[in-house]
Amino acid sequence: MNKIKSILKEPVFHFLLIGSLLFVTYQSFNNYLNRDKHVIVVNNDEIQMLEQSWEMRWNRPPTAQEREGMINGEVREKVLYRTAIEMGLDKQDRVTRRRLAQQVELLGAGMIQSPQPSEADLVKYYEDHKEEFRNPETVTITQIFFDPDKRGDATLDDANAALNSLNLQNDPNGNFSAIGDAFMLPKYFPNKTEMEIRRQFGTGFTKSVFELEAGKWHGPVLSGYGTHLVFVHNHEINELPDYTMVRDFLRDEWMAQKKTELEEQYIEGLMARYVVVIEN
Structure with missing residues (x-):
C-alpha cells in the first residue's frame, strides 16, 4: 500500500x-x-424549397417518389461538394474557385437594392448624359450609280456630264432610269442614319454625304462600288427629347448605375478585409 x-x-x-x-x-x-x-443534413427548409421549385416548374406538387428523388439529389450534391472541399478543389482548381467567387458575387448583388432617385437626381443625370438621348442625324438622298467596270476611264467624265444635266433640269423627283448604270441598291434612301448609310456604302461615301448641302445634286461621290451622283433632299439634325419624355428611362438608368456602384463597393469592402501579397 x-x-x-x-x-x-x-x-x-x-x-x-x-x-x-x-x-x-x-x-x-x-x-x-x-x-x-461526415454528417449530411437536409433540413425541412431545404426540403420545402425543393418542393416549391418543383411546383414552379411542373405546376403540381411532387409525388412521394419524386420527393425522395429530389432529396437524394440534394444529398448527392452535398456529398460531392463536401468531398471537393476536403480535396482542396476550392483552393487548387481554378474553375471551382471561379464558380464559388461568382456565387458570392451573385449573392451580394441579390442583397443590394438600388435607392430611389429624387427628382434632382434625375435632372442632374439628364444634364450629365443628355447627348446619349439625342436621336441620331438622318439624311434623305437619291443616288445615281456609274459603274467603273463598265465605263472604265470615262466614268468620271460621264458622271460630270450627267451632273450638269441634272442641275439644269432642277427636278430631284424626276425619272432617272435613263441616267447611270444598273445597281443592286435602290436609288432613294429616306431618313437614313449615318450607320445605315455606312452599312450600305462604306465610311468614305457616308462622311461625304453627311457634309453635303441639301437641295442640290453633288458629285462625283466615290464608294467601294464606284462613282455616284447624290441629291440630298433633307438633312435632319434631331433635337434633344424633352426631359419629361425620357424621365422613366432616366430613372431606370440611374437606378441601374447606382446598383452597379453599390455592388462595386460591396466587392471593395470584401477585399479590404484582406492583406494582398503578390510574390515576385
Missing part, C-alpha cells in the same frame, strides 16, 4: 496521467469533429 502511495506521489506518474487524459480528450474531440464533418 505504501508503495502504491509512493508511486501516486511521483511527478512522472502525474505527467503520464495528464498526458493520457489529454490524449483521450483529443481523440474524443477529434472523433466528434470527424463524425460531424
